[in-house]
Amino acid sequence: MAVSARRGAPLTLEEITTTALRLMDEGGVEGFSMRKLAGELNVNPMSLYHHVESKEALIALICATAARRMDLPPDDGSPWQQQLRALALAYHRHVVAHPALWSYLHSNPELIADRKLEIWQTLYRILRQAGVPEAELRRTSDVLHAFVTGFVVAETQGHLPAEPEEIERDFDTAIHLIIHGLASFTG
Amino acid sequence: MAVSARRGAPLTLEEITTTALRLMDEGGVEGFSMRKLAGELNVNPMSLYHHVESKEALIALICATAARRMDLPPDDGSPWQQQLRALALAYHRHVVAHPALWSYLHSNPELIADRKLEIWQTLYRILRQAGVPEAELRRTSDVLHAFVTGFVVAETQGHLPAEPEEIERDFDTAIHLIIHGLASFTG
DNA sequence: GCGTCAGCCATACGGTGTATGGCTATGGAA
DNA sequence: TTCCATAGCCATACACCGTATGGCTGACGC
Secondary structure, three states, X not given: OOXXXXXXOOOOHHHHHHHHHHHHHHHHHHHOOHHHHHHHHOOOHHHHHHOOOOHHHHHHHHHHHHHHHOOOOOOOOOOHHHHHHHHHHHHHHHHHHOHHHHHHHHHXXXXXXXXXXXXXXXXXXXXXXXXXXXXXXXXXXXXXXXXXXXXXXHHHOOOOOOOHHHHHHHHHHHHHHHHHHXXXXXX | OOOOOOOOXXXXXXXXXXXXXXXXXXXXXXXXXXXXXXXXXXXXXXXXXXXXXXXXXXXXXXXXXXXXXXXXXXXXOOOHHHHHHHHHHHHHXXXXXXXXXXXXXXXOHHHHOOOOOHHHHHHHHHHHHOOOOXXXXXXXXXXHHHXXXXXXXXXXXXXXXXXXXXXXXXXXXXXXXXXXXXXXXXX
């Protein structure tokens, strides 16, 4: 099947996405280009297009994969406040691992809109436990996700102070606000 | 002073920023280019660089101007909840007028970080009235701004439902969460 | 009259995404 | 064994981008 002249093995989608993610981690999504990716893979730029429809589609694929890979806290029977905090921490940890990617995702939220994603199901479960009415689940989860997204981007973009313990306190403040805001539903 | 060959009058910074803002409103910040701007102004692309240092600087200038133009609610003595709502509405109104610009600003929060901006002073005032301790003002305002920013981007990016009354209810939910979250400070 | 300089622009460089079409070697069919 | 469809790859080209460089022009102060 006409393997690359400059490489031994044929390209794989896996290889493409992995390298692309690394490049984006290193140089941001803005600094990422198909030509650089091709160079890194020692391949002609056009070869990529046999595995991927477009640059945009490639990024979308990587975002979707990243979103699916997040490991979320199970329902351990603890109070919803604690579970919400655990979920936020998991999300936060995941974002910090790939700031560039999530900052991009932040401006293109449709890439993570699928409500069947485990992350949404987990959030729904916690919100139910918090007393949010069924009819308000979609709305409340949207708003919360927007909040969290805003926070995380502010952090990864360096809008918040750089010291880790300061960030942690900011994080605590954010969670505090959200939990006390949600608690008003049970009242 | 060697006015443009193709135009009668010399370029002005005002003219450049106004046209640039219009182009960004129409085609998004990604779709905006110096060459298109020059074309719109009937001028050689390089002429722009006599009034502006770079594309990035131009966008930053426009963002800063936009942020300063927002007219904010004065302290009318009403409860802080009401004032916070008014501030959020003013912010919201302003963002909806130039979604593309604010979506960009959202990914580059440093462009609006200046704490002397009236918007921050107003927010500080309201947070004080809400009982937020002085030492927590910076942190709380950061977090709130991140929240609001996230919400507004979600809305302008079409992540929230399109129907206006739905958006309004989402907005109410957001404000509700924030107000009840803040209220925990006075408790 | 002359120098200075603001304003403008032509050209060029190195980058981008990707359309088009052609090459090659492999798998299956005959 | 032969043949061919096709998967995989790549060379070329196009239209765009931001902007460095350096030169032109004409208004102004002296």
